[in-house]
Amino acid sequence: MTDRKTVLITGAGSGIGRALAIWAAGMGFDVIIAGRTAATLEQTVAACGDGQVRPVVADVTLAEGRAAICRAVGGSLDVLINNAGTLSVGRLCDMTDAELERMTATNLVAPMALTRDLLPALQAAKGRIANIGSVFGDIAYPFFAGYSATKFGLRGFSDAMRRELSGVGVGVTYIAPRATRTAAESAFRSLVEPMDMTLDSAEVVAAQAWDAILGDKRESFPKGKERFFVKVQRLFPSIVDKSVGAQARDPRTLAALDAPQHPQIPQPQ
Template sequence: MSNTKTVLITGAGSGIGRALTVEAVKLGFAPLIAGRTLSSMQGTARQAGLDNNAIVVADVTTPEGRTRLVAAAGEKLDILINNAGCLSVGHLSDLDDTALQRMCDTNLAAPVALTRDMLPALQAAQGRIVNIGSVFGDIAYPYFAAYSAMKFGLRGFSDAIRRELSGSGVGVTYVAPRATRTAAESEFSALVEPLQMTLDSAERVATEAWDAIRAGKRESFPRGKERLFVKIQRLLPSLVDKSVGAQARDQATLNALDTLRRA
């Protein structure tokens, strides 16, 4: 019988999900990789050295997709990584209902529902739930209002389910990367300079996430100024209000938003 641990990674077709998969293989895990597009999943499989049996084509926002993932995981699942996500930025008044619903479904409702559906397999393995959040789940940024709200919700869910499952043998790790160089960067690239954002590679995010997962940490934040800002936000949020509010009103930021609006 193999002692190799199985990890299910959602949103594995690109970006952080692909990097998490590649790192998982390096560390000796057996990944199941989930996503909506077969060609993207095949690209991840090739890069990670996996065969097509590791691929589960499924939309995690639908009951049918989650049923497919539960069947693929089987009776035991060692690690569930809720990574699938999406992003829309700009003035809140510019975000339509479709964008809001898409972010809510993908970033919050899907990980909650999939975790619920995977609980029997996770409990059987005394496994670990890993939720990929964001620094914006602590530091609420202007023009990322809806996205921040979803990531705040995911952080709250992580704390709540950790406490609900205490004593069950199932652990929970919340990972909060800062902005990352992925395809989603195009959604906010004009804001990087005026908002003084630091971007990490997907590979760095994956490495730090796996360090936290293997150490059984409750949460993981990036090394650097953001970790300090998270502490300030939790203790003295009015200071963050002043600093980030000034960035939001700065003309360079407003000009960048106009660029995004015209794109």
């Protein structure tokens, strides 16, 4: 890159966020990473080697956290990656208000609010917004109801902002990885086999995400069966109802749900 560009990545303390930061540093971006925990952010900085990486300890669900991020960004931002997320798994009847509110605040409200706050900087650079969603934002999965709802919302927000910003030179990319091997995997590990999930590494997700961002793509889905199922879901949802409903009723799935409780796992930030 001849002119250094700046990227902000939320939820960059580990997992997908850390992998995104490592890729960005390797490509010569000035990288700003945001997260709640100083120690994990410093680990990400170290993992980025000699790259230009600045950590910002901030909670994106709080106004003061977003204000700290905006101060670090300044007047111009080339790429905003809304990556921070949290996950709770189980029957909806077992979900607490706190779990539902945490997923909504982190996965949906925070990226909307942070995007709003950073719009002037993005417009100044004619930059790009990248929202890290999920295949579950197209294919609503049983026992991931709250999480799916927030990712459906993030996909809708991405579409709306792409159209709203079409006249000001700011692009929007929606990235929908499948299940990923991160700390959050422990929340649904027992469901992987009975629900026939395929998991990618954080590094694979980051590579595909950057390919979509740098290619100015509208959206990005993983290679494989999930991409096909997303198309089927959009055209013939009743087919997916039958297939995924059968997985939900499978005795192996129900046994996994009735095992010791799945913890609520926020994506490390």
